[in-house]
Amino acid sequence: MNKPFLVLSLLTLPFLATAQRKAINLQQPSAARPLSDAILVGDTLYLSGKLGHDAKGDVPATFEEEARNALEGQRAVLKAAGFDFADVVKVTVFVTDLKNFADWNKVYSEFFKVDPPARSTVQVAALVRGGHVEVEMIAVKSGKPHMAPVSGK
């Protein structure tokens, strides 16, 4: 990074830290999908719920595959915004059947190996396009290393 650009970046930093917003779109919004993949506002990234359909738009044969697709999908959105899983602070998971809870946790743990964020998982009546799992996230950019989790009372 050259010096004038660095100075400019530093000058614009306070504005970025306020309510500047940016839409992140890996998939272009459409009439059938009137949403952004994510909105970055200040240093907070709000991600739309992500389903686990395959590249052809079909529901994968196994729940594990579907769960992995949903999380890989969110990885791509995070990356496009300059974030990664370490920046995620809150996750909401919607499943159509809690019998998949153990499988869900297994796959999820592959993505959040250390210091997993806050998370809620609920069973819903149905998801879009026959999906079995949908994941939404909130991430906050810190740029600093994680603090160890505080355990106990």
Add this chain to the structure above:
Amino acid sequence: MPEPDRQFFVSPVHAKGMPFCDAVLVNGTLYTSGSIGWDYDAKRLPENFADEARQVMKNLGVVLRHSGHDYPDVVKVMAFISDMSLFEEWNRVYREFFPQEPFPARSTVAVAGLALGARLEVEMIAVKRE
């Protein structure tokens, strides 16, 4: 007394007697309660789903404006519908209120039930534009 760091809004479309406010503004971020499509003039939920969805969005418009915000300030939307077969119609009505990009981030799920037999409940997070 220290300066309060948050505001609780009770809007003109507040569900009277309910133990929640309509929105809380904290650190520049507004969190709305879930709104249903109660028509406060007619004192009922609209008959057809499109009107109900429109009423949900109008009610949230009242909440947003009451707290000094408006639709373009919305960054995240969470929608709960009673039946996934209503999804396309929900999208159609939604676009009347969010006609162009950037669209807020949004999730829509079908749930087992909503208050008062509503078919749609929507909550929003908003941050005022510069």
